[in-house]
Amino acid sequence: MGEVCKKCGSTGWDDSGFCSCEVGKRYAAERFRERQIEAGIPPRHRGVRFDNLHEQLNQPAEAARGFANAYQEHKKTGTGLLLSGPVGRGKTWLACAVLNELIAAGITVRFINVNDFFTDYHASLKMERRYADPLFKAQGVELLLMDDLGKENLSEAKLKTLYALLNHRYDNLRPTIITANLPLKDVYVALYRLLGEDTTAEAITSRLTQCNKVLYCRGKDLRTIRKG
Numbered sequence: 001m002g003e004v005c006k007k008c009g010s011t012g013w014d015d016s017g018f019c020s021c022e023v024g025k026r027y028a029a030e031r032f033r034e035r036q037i038e039a040g041i042p043p044r045h046r047g048v049r050f051d052n053l054h055e056q057l058n059q060p061a062e063a064a065r066g067f068a069n070a071y072q073e074h075k076k077t078g079t080g081l082l083l084s085g086p087v088g089r090g091k092t093w094l095a096c097a098v099l100n101e102l103i104a105a106g107i108t109v110r111f112i113n114v115n116d117f118f119t120d121y122h123a124s125l126k127m128e129r130r131y132a133d134p135l136f137k138a139q140g141v142e143l144l145l146m147d148d149l150g151k152e153n154l155s156e157a158k159l160k161t162l163y164a165l166l167n168h169r170y171d172n173l174r175p176t177i178i179t180a181n182l183p184l185k186d187v188y189v190a191l192y193r194l195l196g197e198d199t200t201a202e203a204i205t206s207r208l209t210q211c212n213k214v215l216y217c218r219g220k221d222l223r224t225i226r227k228g
C-alpha cells in the first residue's frame with residue numbers, strides 16, 4: 001500500500017482533472033487509450049509520438065508538430081494536412097503522431113482508412129440507418145484522418161463520395177488530414193475525366209491543396225529498415 005496522495009486523496013482526480021500523482025497518471029493513460037480506441041487508431045500506431053519517429057521524418061515531423069501545436073488556429077480556418085509521398089515513407093506514422101498529440105490534448109479525432117471507408121460506406125447504402133452512415137460520421141467529426149488515399153481506384157462513385165465528404169468538411173471548417181500515395185496531378189486527371197469541366201476538377205484539387213498544408217515524405221522505404 002502506497003501513501004495516500006495529499007492532492008487527490010488517491011482518487012486520481014483533482015479540480016483541474018487528472019492528478020499528477022501515480023494514480024492520476026494511470027487513470028490519464030487509461031483514458032488516453034480509450035480515446036484512441038474510440039478514434040479508430042490502429043493498434044500499431046497507438047504508441048507513435050513525435051519523440052519516437054524515425055529520423056528520416058525529422059523534417060516533415062517538425063512541420064507536423066508545428067501544425068499540432070497551432071491546431072486551435074488551424075481549426076478557425078479549417079486547415080488540415082496533406083501528407084504526400086511514395087508507400088513506406090512514414091506518412092501514416094507522422095499523421096498518427098499528430099492525432100495522438102491532439103487526442104492527449106482532448107481533441108475528438110477519427111482515423112479512417114480510405115479503402116475500408118468506401119467498403120463500409122457502400123455496405124451502409126443498403127441499410128437505412130443514417131446514424132450508422134460512415135459518410136455522416138466522417139463529415140461530422142472535428143478532425144478526420146483519411147489514410148491511404150490513392151491505393152484504390154478512384155471510380156466515379158468513389159470520387160463523388162470523396163467530394164461530398166471533403167466539401168462538407170470544407171464548408172464547416174473541419175480540418176482533415178490526408179495521407180496520399182498518388183500525386184495530386186493524378187487526382188486532377190481522374191477528376192477531369194470524370195467531371196469533364198475544368199473548373200470543378202480544379203476546385204476539388206485546390207480544395208485539397210489550399211485548405212491543407214502539404215508535407216512531403218521522401219527518402220528510403222522505412223518498411224525495409226524498420227524491424228517488425
Ligand SMILES: [Zn+2]
Nearest residue numbers: 005008019021
Ligand atoms: Zn493525486
